Amino acid sequence: MDLPKHYDPQAVEPRLYLLWERNGYFHEEPDPARPPFIICMPPPNVTGRAHLGHGSTFTPMDVLTRYHRMLGENADWLPGTDHAAIATEAVLVKELAREGLRRDDLGRERFVARAWEWSRTYGGEIEAQFRRLGFGPDWQRSRFTMDEGLSAAVRRVFVQLYREGLIYRGTRLINWDPSGKTTVSDAELEYIERDGNLWRIRYPFSKDGTDGGIDIATTRPETMLADVAIAVHPRDPRYADAIGRRVWLPPLLERSIPVIADEAVDPEFGTGAVKITPAHDPLDYEVGTRHKLPMPAVIDLDARITGADVGVGPYAGLDRFAARDRIVEDLRAHGLLVDVQPHRHSIATSERTGDIVEPLLSLQWFVKMAPLAKPALAAYRDGRVRFVPERYGRTYEHWLENIRDWNISRQIWWGHQLPVWYTPDGREVVAESEAEARELAQKQFGTSELTRDTDTLDTWFSSGIWPFSILGWPEETMELRCWYPSQVMITGGEIIFLWVARMVMLGLYFMHRVPFPNVLITPTVFDEVGRKMSKSIGNVIDPMVLAEKYGADAFRLSILRQMRLESQEIRYQESRCEEARNFNNKIWNATRYMLALPEGLPSAMTLPAETSLTPADRWILTRLQTTIVMIGKLLDGYDFGNAAETIWRFIWYEFCDWYLEATKAEQNRVTRAAVLSFVWNNAMRLLHPLAPFISEEVWLALPHDGETIVTAAWPDPLEFPAFPAEARNFELLQKTVERVRNLRAEIGVHPRDRVILDVPASVPEALAALLALLATATIEPRGSAGESLEEALEGVSVRAPRAVLEERYRKQVQHLQSEIDRGERKLSNEAFVARAAGSVVAKEREKLDAYRAELARVEAALRALKEPA
RNA sequence: GGGCGGUUAGCUCAGUGGGAGAGCGCUUCCUUGACACGGAAGAGGUCACAUGUUCAAUCCAUGUACCGCCCACCA
Numbered sequence: 038m039d040l041p042k043h044y045d046p047q048a049v050e051p052r053l054y055l056l057w058e059r060n061g062y063f064h065e066e067p068d069p070a071r072p073p074f075i076i077c078m079p080p081p082n083v084t085g086r087a088h089l090g091h092g093s094t095f096t097p098m099d100v101l102t103r104y105h106r107m108l109g110e111n112a113d114w115l116p117g118t119d120h121a122a123i124a125t126e127a128v129l130v131k132e133l134a135r136e137g138l139r140r141d142d143l144g145r146e147r148f149v150a151r152a153w154e155w156s157r158t159y160g161g162e163i164e165a166q167f168r169r170l171g172f173g174p175d176w177q178r179s180r181f182t183m184d185e186g187l188s189a190a191v192r193r194v195f196v197q198l199y200r201e202g203l204i205y206r207g208t209r210l211i212n213w214d215p216s217g218k219t220t221v222s223d224a225e226l227e228y229i230e231r232d233g234n235l236w237r238i239r240y241p242f243s244k245d246g247t248d249g250g251i252d253i254a255t256t257r258p259e260t261m262l263a264d265v266a267i268a269v270h271p272r273d274p275r276y277a278d279a280i281g282r283r284v285w286l287p288p289l290l291e292r293s294i295p296v297i298a299d300e301a302v303d304p305e306f307g308t309g310a311v312k313i314t315p316a317h318d319p320l321d322y323e324v325g326t327r328h329k330l331p332m333p334a335v336i337d338l339d340a341r342i343t344g345a346d347v348g349v350g351p352y353a354g355l356d357r358f359a360a361r362d363r364i365v366e367d368l369r370a371h372g373l374l375v376d377v378q379p380h381r382h383s384i385a386t387s388e389r390t391g392d393i394v395e396p397l398l399s400l401q402w403f404v405k406m407a408p409l410a411k412p413a414l415a416a417y418r419d420g421r422v423r424f425v426p427e428r429y430g431r432t433y434e435h436w437l438e439n440i441r442d443w444n445i446s447r448q449i450w451w452g453h454q455l456p457v458w459y460t461p462d463g464r465e466v467v468a469e470s471e472a473e474a475r476e477l478a479q480k481q482f483g484t485s486e487l488t489r490d491t492d493t494l495d496t497w498f499s500s501g502i503w504p505f506s507i508l509g510w511p512e513e514t515m516e517l518r519c520w521y522p523s524q525v526m527i528t529g530g531e532i533i534f535l536w537v538a539r540m541v542m543l544g545l546y547f548m549h550r551v552p553f554p555n556v557l558i559t560p561t562v563f564d565e566v567g568r569k570m571s572k573s574i575g576n577v578i579d580p581m582v583l584a585e586k587y588g589a590d591a592f593r594l595s596i597l598r599q600m601r602l603e604s605q606e607i608r609y610q611e612s613r614c615e616e617a618r619n620f621n622n623k624i625w626n627a628t629r630y631m632l633a634l635p636e637g638l639p640s641a642m643t644l645p646a647e648t649s650l651t652p653a654d655r656w657i658l659t660r661l662q663t664t665i666v667m668i669g670k671l672l673d674g675y676d677f678g679n680a681a682e683t684i685w686r687f688i689w690y691e692f693c694d695w696y697l698e699a700t701k702a703e704q705n706r707v708t709r710a711a712v713l714s715f716v717w718n719n720a721m722r723l724l725h726p727l728a729p730f731i732s733e734e735v736w737l738a739l740p741h742d743g744e745t746i747v748t749a750a751w752p753d754p755l756e757f758p759a760f761p762a763e764a765r766n767f768e769l770l771q772k773t774v775e776r777v778r779n780l781r782a783e784i785g786v787h788p789r790d791r792v793i794l795d796v797p798a799s800v801p802e803a804l805a806a807l808l809a810l811l812a813t814a815t816i817e818p819r820g821s822a823g824e825s826l827e828e829a830l831e832g833v834s835v836r837a838p839r840a841v842l843e844e845r846y847r848k849q850v851q852h853l854q855s856e857i858d859r860g861e862r863k864l865s866n867e868a869f870v871a872r873a874a875g876s877v878v879a880k881e882r883e884k885l886d887a888y889r890a891e892l893a894r895v896e897a898a899l900r901a902l903k904e905p906a
Numbered sequence: 907g908g909g910c911g912g913u914u915a916g917c918u919c920a921g922u923g924g925g926a927g928a929g930c931g932c933u934u935c936c937u938u939g940a941c942a943c944g945g946a947a948g949a950g951g952u953c954a955c956a957u958g959u960u961c962a963a964u965c966c967a968u969g970u971a972c973c974g975c976c977c978a979c980c981a
Binding site for chain 1: 909912925929930931934938945946947948960962973974977979
């Protein structure tokens with residue numbers, strides 16, 4: 038064999054992936070005869086790129102799908118992409134701007150065509166990146182939220198919810214993103230802490246200001262143009278006399294507004310009096326509704342001051358922030374600005390565009406959430422939906438308990454256009470197609486002249502039905518029957534509201550079952566000092582670069598090993614990739630060793646007769662069995678970090694460091710090739726879900742059944758024998774080897790020079806031979822010592838200068854004495870003996886006895902040393 | 907303001923009611939016929955602080971400090 042000394046993932050990974058996909062290993066058909074294992078991929082933005090976050094959510098999905106496929110289940114990972122309405126539209130608008138165009142210059146049809154083109158051009162990229170990372174979803178089933186089938190499902194859902202009274206159109210206070218020129222849902226707001234000012238402003242009782250007035254505090258003076266009242270707390274003595282009076286509205290002083298009392302006012306904050314602007318503030322909107330106040334607007338969709346509803350004097354047409362400055366200036370000039378204080382507060386911004394969101398009154402479409410939330414809460418409370426880690430369930434619960442109606446209409450063009458039409462006199466017709474709408478309109482309103490609503494739906498509307506829409510709903514497909522619900526949803530904590538809760542609500546409503554029984558929330562990936570990855574800090578790590586540098590397997594292992602069930606963050610260190618690359622190299626070289634064995638590997642994967650197995654064989658088979666059981670349990674519990682750690686330890690520290698070294702002993706020559714290939718084949722299968730490429734490459738190079746490891750069977754611990762008692766003997770031998778090596782280092786023996794060991798005759802020959810090999814020693818048989826193997830091995834002594842041995846024995850005596858003291862102290866404590874569990878006390882006694890016995894032996898050795906030979 | 911995490915070796919992090927662990931980094935030795943992307947041997951920690959529960963606390967409870975995440979209309 039002439040394999041390179043270093044494993045080269047770049048030469049292996051793309052080649053194997055191509056093979057897997059071509060041969061359709063990731064594809065699966067619904068099969069009611071086998072248990073399903075389905076994962077719906079959270080659809081990434083169609084034009085997005087892979088980032089580290091995909092590492093922590095998509096790698097586990099791939100791991101689980103591969104694992105369950107190997108278990109023989111009907112496993113399929115259903116992929117797809119999302120049209121990402123606002124994000125895509127924003128990019129296109131920006132692109133147009135560079136060409137000196139605006140959206141309207143193009144017109145809806147051409148704009149949407151361009152969006153399609155853009156999605157197709159860049160749409161394949163993220164999927165190509167996922168392939169490079171070894172992710173193996175069933176690409177043949179890939180869906181796009183805008184494709185025909187899913188669009189039809191969206192229309193069906195909308196129409197049905199509308200007809201059942203759960204979708205309505207109404208004028209409500211919504212969040213307006215002035216730069217995206219669209220509404221944004223509550224869940225898509227991002228609150229940012231900012232330094233601003235708190236202005237105190239005098240609202241005088243008389244126009245000339247001679248009669249005093251009320252001071253209020255505000256952070257947004259420009260909205261005062263739309264004030265309709267001043268509110269105070271009903272029991273605030275300072276304002277008791279003011280309630281019911283009127284004050285003049287600065288700075289124009291052209292109209293007066295009432296002073297009202299409302300419990301919502303906090304007397305402690307500011308001046309205890311608050312201006313009420315129902316059209317531009319959520320709380321004020323509630324107060325306004327309670328008190329039936331008028332709701333004039335003064336900020337328009339361009340975030341400019343408008344005088345459409347109410348006089349705004351010279352401020353008309355000004356940008357909101359320019360207006361703020363002007364108004365403050367004018368207030369100051371009129372002596373109505375009482376005070377300005379710096380004030381840190383949080384501002385609502387749009388997650389997508391980053392612009393400061395304006396609360397505005399607007400006629401929009403909404404989903405009534407309360408009736409949908411109730412069953413979704415019940416499903417969580419009775420355990421039909423479970424979160425891992427559990428604590429995220431409370432986040433879900435809390436949000437659903439305080440849910441508000443969901444504004445679903447967006448004023449953008451890229452997305453699912455509302456299936457809503459209007460008659461010339463403005464009556465609405467909701468239908469799945471234009472033809473149906475006309476028919477309906479004719480029947481109900483006697484006209485077929487219709488105009489379609491120009492709005493599109495919130496992106497999350499189509500993602501909310503993802504778990505069943507991608508299975509062909511509303512058609513009754515085989516997929517839908519076998520694969521709904523899926524087994525687990527894996528995603529980041531930031532979209533529990535945006536997505537997870539909505540899938541549960543809509544899944545329950547349309548499919549009458551939760552879309553998944555388990556929700557696994559993966560940790561957020563930060564940089565190594567705990568900062569969010571961001572372009573502006575420049576700490577973004579690109580997984581593609583890592584895959585290029587270290588290999589996709591290394592990248593996957595680096596992420597998996599850092600995952601812990603309960604943790605909410607990963608501080609990602611690139612050095613983890615390097616470690617994993619080294620690990621892969623270790624695997625590669627162990628394989629090279631096996632392939633270079635002079636006797637060659639057997640052609641089939643079979644173990645030698647049990648009686649011929651050596652102590653080392655018995656030990657590694659036992660360890661393999663334990664490892665298989667452990668990894669199965671860990672993967673079943675989504676504990677990827679410990680699963681990765683477990684296979685890592687087995688391969689490196691047990692298989693390579695010990696077993697493989699032991700096979701260099703003469704005694705192992707007969708069985709080693711078969712055992713090596715058997716254990717390694719199993720180890721590769723255990724590793725495959727985590728590191729699919731190298732495991733396949735090695736598996737194919739070894740004796741194996743079948744054409745690919747992808748569809749190979751998961752290792753079965755009952756398929757081969759284990760020898761727990763003999764495995765323990767090997768472990769005692771390991772301890773002895775370590776003891777000898779330690780002494781060698783202390784004596785300063787050159788690693789290649791042999792030391793002489795006096796070995797009691799009661800140590801079995803096979804173990805003595807291993808000891809000679811692993812400790813680089815020459816064995817001198819000596820009279821027997823003790824009965825148990827443990828005692829016999831403890832009797833192994835190294836021939837070394839007396840001073841070194843003496844020093845060592847002294848240290849040992851010291852250590853043993855301190856352990857004995859501790860044990861004696863404990864056992865002489867009456868309270869301990871009386872109250873501690875019997876087993877604990879017994880264990881303590883055993884330990885003490887063992888230490889005493891060992892001390893006696895060491896002291897005897899020490900004495901023997903001092904006696905002249 | 908509320909809720910939830912975290913604080914363990916220089917760094918990143920596991921872990922357990924009864925003798926403190928890993929990887930990297932560091933020190934020493936070793937190119938022994940798989941691998942220097944390697945092997946062997948080591949050094950290094952009052953487990954944030956305080957109080958309590960317990961025979962026993964790094965682990966449980968309460969509080970404090972600091973770091974972080976999520977939620978919230980405090981104008």
